[in-house]
Amino acid sequence: MRGVEVIIEAKGLAQGYGRKLVFSGLRLSLGVGTVGLLGPNGAGKTTLLRTLATIIPPRQGTLRIDGRMIRRAAEVREARRRIGYLPQHFAYFPGFTVYEFVRYCAWLREVPEATAHEETERAIAAVNLTAQSGRKLRSLSGGMLRRCGIAQAIVGRPRVVLLDEPTVGLDPEQRLEFREIVRSLTDATVVLSTHLVEDVAAVCDRVLVMQGGEIRFDGTPDELAGLARPGARGDSPLERGYTTVLSNRVAA
Template sequence: MEPVAELRGVGQGYGTRDVIVDMDLDVRSGVLGLLGPNGAGKTTLLRTLATIVPPKRGVIRVCGISVNSQRAARRARRHIGYLPQHFGFHPGFTVYDFVRYCAWLRGVPDDAADVSAREAIDFVNLTERSGAKLKSLSGGMIRRCGIASAIVGRPKLVLLDEPTVGLDPAQRLEFRSVIRRLRDEQTAVVLSTHLVEDVAAVCDEVAVMTAGRLLWRGEPLQLADAGHPEAEGDSPLERGYMSLLAEQGAIA
């Protein structure tokens, strides 16, 4: 299976500070969970994959497009949906207005944008609230609206940064259902999270980052098997994650 996105020797940073260091990464259809402590570089990695910030060095390809210019970045963005942890919106927009606007930003053709917006809204089960103003929605509905904005136009690559922060258990179950449906449609999803249980529930693979580098990649069960019995954590997956970080000196 050809990767939807590829990073080769990618370095990223701000000023003289390196945040991503010589990273090689393939992203294929399915759900890749991205774990790592604060400051590991997860958000910077997603922003780089989303072509928001160009890499300082290395090569990025998305759907076969080498992202080596602004023009190439605009072409690649048609295939990318990105939901940052904190996304801005006009509170007076309706759900439909917001998702339709995001379709325009992604370059969805005008003759397809209306249908694409309504399909995305239906996908996250917000059809009955499509005419509601965003300021009237609950936190969970806002998150689902954000996911609709990320998937409008059916992008091949969907990047989600801490999408379940602040959601209650029922809302997180709804979110997981949406992610499973994206996986069933052969979408490549990268899910950055601190919540190991979300990884266990929906991810096909896990990548653990620390200090701007990929520390480990494999299946959730393999990560659980990597745990030491005496490691901190309330589940095998948490103990596996904490064991990896301890081995690399990423935690005290």
């Protein structure tokens, strides 16, 4: 279900690397809820997430996070307090314990000192790692590490949570756990970039399909499934809708 309040708003957004333009003129308006970002490799999903995470400034256009325009370094810093980001490659310090790492990330996000401990424990509990709180990260399984990555992204309850391919490398059970965690993030705008259509079907209430730097589809999973043409490739209505969008370049 889409939230009424707009948390992420982008207008005329352009981004690229060197001379290559990845996307331009991109418009985006996201409220509270979970948004799946689908698209083939090279569609611009990760670039969009990196732009929303304020890692790279847009070449053109405007970006608002939680109602605040992002233009200058001070505004970026302010916005970053409201953004949780789990990149495709989750970097961590193997010698830190789960608690220490998440607590350190809370400090990095400038979560107020008075609530940082409580927020850390809450984030760790949210990803079901309380029992492993004192364990060093180097001793965790891949699934636990991913959960820890999510914990660092949600500590301090940021308004925006950006998850880039968070289920890569997880076994089916771990993916189910992950879905439960994402479902529990009810107060934030969660943008979930993935190749896995079934993850989107399971946890997202809105889907964006990107291709060639453009948003080809913006709607609910049911609406995407409804676009499926007979004979389209895919094992589920949603997959068939997705491949239909990619093959037909259906406008959003």
